[in-house]
Ligand code: PTT
């Protein structure tokens with residue numbers, strides 16, 4: 001019997017007719033899928049007709065907590081935002097640290113599901129059982145930071161989620177922003193919010209969240225926090241956070257450079273974690289987190305000089321080395337522009353780098369771009385980034401993401417459009433990392449590292465190793481990160497960065513829900529979620545083939561020309577072999593589609609009918 005953790009309630013809001021309802025959360029779904037990504041994909045599977053336009057009122061925008069959310073447990077203040085992605089056309093989600101997650105649970109909602117489209121810009125205001133849709137015409141057109149400031153003044157002690165002008169203009173990689181420095185929903189979930197004319201969600205909750213054993217939970221949390229704080233690398237983490245990865249990536253030849261042409265960057269020291277420390281003025285963290293990795297840096301040059309921006313590795317990898325920018329201040333200017341406009345830094349870095357390479361190869365002229373684009377030219381990159389956010393000039397095409405932009409340019413440019421399934425690759429070069437390439441290839445939302453930052457394990461196993469064991473380890477990592485952490489909706493960084501013991505999580509779950517999950521139970525849930533997400537993609541693409549799981553041609557065809565791994569590139573035969581093992585272990589057929597037996601084993605019998613209805617023949 002469930003004794004806590006979930007509130008058991010889903011808030012449904014239809015912006016077309018202005019009505020809302022509260023629905024009971026199905027207890028079996030909660031137990032079988034936990035929350036976050038698990039419950040979100042189930043709703044999308046159940047409620048979206050195949051082929052639904054992501055920008056249509058029928059698409060759902062889902063804010064999903066997990067059973068641990070809202071309790072004072074280490075790093076549990078996260079929120080999954082999910083929808084059918086306008087960037088990829090498949091399942092999309094993001095994970096954002098925000099007080100909105102805590103307030104959602106305290107207001108008594110596990111999930112908020114939004115559908116429809118408001119006639120005019122609106123904001124959704126929730127205070128416990130009060131739910132109101134209010135005009136927000138005065139906020140439309142304002143940047144995400146301004147809106148955060150205005151709403152904080154009007155609604156005290158509330159959780160706030162907003163979109164910037166990028167989301168309003170339906171930039172396909174617009175994100176949802178919170179607390180000036182947190183951003184989530186890389187696959188364009190800010191644009192889905194914009195398509196619904198929803199500028200902001202403000203939520204305040206004051207209720208107690210049911211828990212099976214609150215005293216035990218508090219005791220465990222105390223121990224958990226103290227384990228985290230006594231971890232060997234805790235002090236260094238608090239100094240540099242994710243920015244320590246710049247040096248690590250450079251040393252291991254995976255720092256994305258010149259549109260993922262190289263894995264090392266000559267000027268890496270000027271964009272490193274140490275450089276960041278020189279700019280750091282303060283730091284903050286997500287709710288209930290003792291790791292405080294939100295590094296607040298002062299910009300000391302360029303048009304945004306004097307302003308403060310929150311900095312992370314992905315942002316600097318993609319807006320620094322990947323653009324050939326060695327001046328930290330220009331990378332910071334680009335980062336802040338993306339945050340205020342509410343667009344994803346990773347895709348922004350990718351689409352700017354792609355355009356620069358297209359110019360270099362003579363496939364785009366200076367006149368076509370409207371800006372004299374060169375590697376390392378921060379001023380030119382910033383001008384173009386502004387054009388993207390406002391969809392002006394060529395920015396209108398670039399706002400569609402690299403897959404669509406390269407299709408427009410043609411002339412073979414698809415080979416260096418760095419994406420998988422339409423989602424741009426996050427900041428790890430894979431010329432010499434076949435396992436990490438497979439992680440990007442098989443990530444359930446397109447090329448994101450969130451499901452498997454496998455490169456760290458791959459280096460230990462041996463980067464050239466092509467074995468079934470390597471693939472088993474990759475799947476193990478996907479189960480933990482993409483399966484468990486995205487469904488429990490708690491931060492994975494205590495585990496991956498500080499070695500926080502995974503055994504804590506079944507204990508936390510027991511204390512809040514009263515249910516006895518073993519780690520193995522959690523991996524079965526993870527597999528169920530992966531099978532359901534894959535089924536969602538296949539239902540949208542009934543001619544699914546293994547080509548959907550391939551990284552871009554560049555990594556196979558153009559070797560590294562610099563650094564200790566000069567000459568390295570991926571081998572197609574080896575990649576194909578890894579992919580075949582991957583499918584075999586997951587119980588998917590040679591096209592990458594779960595077999596009937598696999599779906600049944602995961603308790604997903606209902607999926608079989610859904611796939612067959614769109615003409616997919618299952619093995
Ligand atoms: C995440 C992706 C990342 S992952 C980064 S930096 W990273 C980029 N951050 C952006 C940003 O900032 N502004 C912006 N305009 N666009 C941005 N795009 C990029 O988005 C994130 C942290 C980080 S910092 C990471 S690794 C971990 N991610 C987690 C995850 O995915 N799941 C989980 N259970 N725990 C995680 N913990 C860490 O959280 P997306 P955040 Mg993010 C400014 O959103 O879509 O998932 O993409 O949410 O609150 O900023 O925290 O080196």
Ligand code: SF4
Nearest residue numbers: 285286289291293491
């Ligand atoms: Fe947020 Fe960083 Fe803490 Fe994770 S480690 S919860 S991203 S502050």
